[in-house]
Ligand code: ADP
């Protein structure tokens with residue numbers, strides 16, 4: 168009889184065999200989805216190989232219930248990539264495939280019908296009507312003005328102006344805008360004239376174009392505003408002219424609309440985006456458009472690395488150092504690493520862009536695995552900013568703001584510039600303290616304090632989301648003098664409002680930017696110069712270009728200097744460099760001030776005095792000394808359980824099962840950095856291999872052994888290959 172092997176999205180590291188029943192073997196092609204019985208329910212699975220002839224199987228196999236696709240949904244390349252990821256991350260293949268598919272397809276819905284997206288463009292009647300629009304037609308005006316700069320797809324327009332749906336409809340009815348076909352490969356036109364390249368850009372582009380066809384990885388290091396995106400656009404033009412597709416990864420949803428917009432404007436190209444901000448149906452449609460080759464440029468976040476590509480030509484990973492590329496749950500993949508593997512397997516070039524490349528990438532470039540190209544200068548400004556360090560030990564504090572920082576803001580605002588204050592902590596204050604007895608509001612579920620959100624009058628735990636109304640009195644002693652301790656962005660914003668009345672101050676953090684399109688709207692206000700002071704978390708550290716910014720204060724560098732994670736310093740250096748790279752206006756160098764209680768910290772001094780490359784060299788020396796990545800290969804076995812001690816006990820048993828002389832060292836087990844979170848006690852066991860292959864050989868055998876432990880079925884545990892942090 169014949170059996171077919173199917174991957175199902177369940178947490179088991181194996182595949183499942185099914186009989187064919189009434190089904191024609193020829194329909195069970197690899198990559199086709201099937202409905203199969205599983206336990207007492209049915210599941211959607213993916214066929215992995217053509218049915219194979221077996222003798223009588225040892226136990227009875229149930230038959231496949233239904234075949235869902237006439238042609239494979241996943242092509243051979245994507246299927247192989249998923250297999251590679253399942254092997255490398257030691258994760259069940261069925262769950263990897265589920266990660267690669269958008270929700271509706273994962274759940275067995277029919278592949279949606281699609282068509283190439285069209286673009287909206289301003290008509291002659293629209294240009295005539297625009298100047299005479301009455302003031303109350305603001306939304307309509309905004310739509311016409313935006314399209315006046317170049318055609319855009321409805322999706323991209325709505326990402327920039329989320330409330331524009333009605334205005335778009337009205338403009339279409341009146342004939343002020345119309346649909347035009349987006350350009351595909353062959354009939355590609357350059358709509359927007361590219362600027363003449365700077366000497367640095369020309370050199371970089373020539374080097375990229377000179378590469379022989381096939382796989383090559385290039386690290387393009389250049390500050391924000393140095394023209395990296397312009398290089399992506401020109402490389403994309405080459406790929407599109409050759410009839411190929413381009414996949415562009417960005418670390419954040421907030422960065423994808425701007426990118427999509429630039430590609431649409433330049434080429435009128437068929438662009439689709441892919442990120443969690445889209446509806447399930449849009450995701451499924453764009454996934455199928457990529458699969459069917461109906462779009463040429465795909466712009467997306469982490470999970471877009473799994474988009475099927477009908478005609479792959481180029482992979483671009485923007486802000487390649489960003490930690491958001493690492494998924495921190497389920498399949499813990501690193502999209503940058505996976506993108507490189509994919510490019511290698513597809514034999515196409517990959518470009519990694521960043522102002523602050525990850526240590527790993529710099530190391531790979533130094534070792535000759537990547538070509539290293541640099542753009543040292545911003546297109547519009549010359550000198551880099553002056554960076555100063557403020558010794559906070561000697562400073563009177565005003566809500567976490569030192570006098571030099573406040574004066575700096577004042578000076579630069581007076582000079583017509585904008586100021587940015589960076590603090591990676593949202594809320595009003597990270598703790599609420601009773602002045603009478605010293606009680607500090609704890610989270611009942613975590614080893615953590617509750618953060619005060621004063622505007623909402625609540626205490627919220629940032630680790631589990633637990634939220635309670637702000638207490639009026641201390642639950643321990645009844646005292647009513649409850650004092651917020653420390654600073655969050657909300658508090659900094661409040662104190663700036665008192666200090667700078669009449670200035671427009673906006674906060675950029677996930678509390679403030681909840682609504683779709685809010686970030687885009689605020690960024691547009693920043694660019695028009697309508698916002699004077701920006702206060703924000705890492706949202707502001709990503710690749711947004713602010714032309715008017717002349718001052719930045721990094722309020723708490725110490726968070727990283729004291730941070731217990733081995734990557735904390737690298738991230739601090741990236742942050743400071745990224746923030747500094749945003750500062751300085753046309754012809755005017757900017758100013759950056761770093762607040763710290765450790766001005767003598769050797770690495771901080773190297774960063775400030777010698778710059779990011781020297782800082783990275785110093786960090787790499789440390790990493791080499793301690794055998795940390797990229798000089799050692801890590802995996803982290805995590806476990807968590809309701810009962811105290813259970814997770815640790817499980818990891819001890821697991822450690823007992825570790826094969827001897829594997830070339831892999833086990834450190835721990837030990838309680839996790841935060842030993843209790845969301846009601847779970849957490850522990851971890853760190854593995855360090857001198858070579859990647861030794862680590863993977865060990866994991867392969869050892870995980871199979873761990874799975875047989877009775878405790879393995881009772882508690883939650885996972886393996887994290889190349890962990891981004893050790894918490
Ligand atoms: P990055 O991606 O490094 O942040 P961009 O490519 O976005 O840099 O360039 C920053 C700004 O400079 C953009 O507004 C872009 O249109 C413009 N720009 C890029 N290259 C040139 C050039 N050669 N001449 C003029 N303007 C340019």
Ligand code: ZN
Nearest residue numbers: 601604641644
């Ligand atoms: Zn008290």
Ligand code: ZN
Nearest residue numbers: 610613628631
């Ligand atoms: Zn909590």
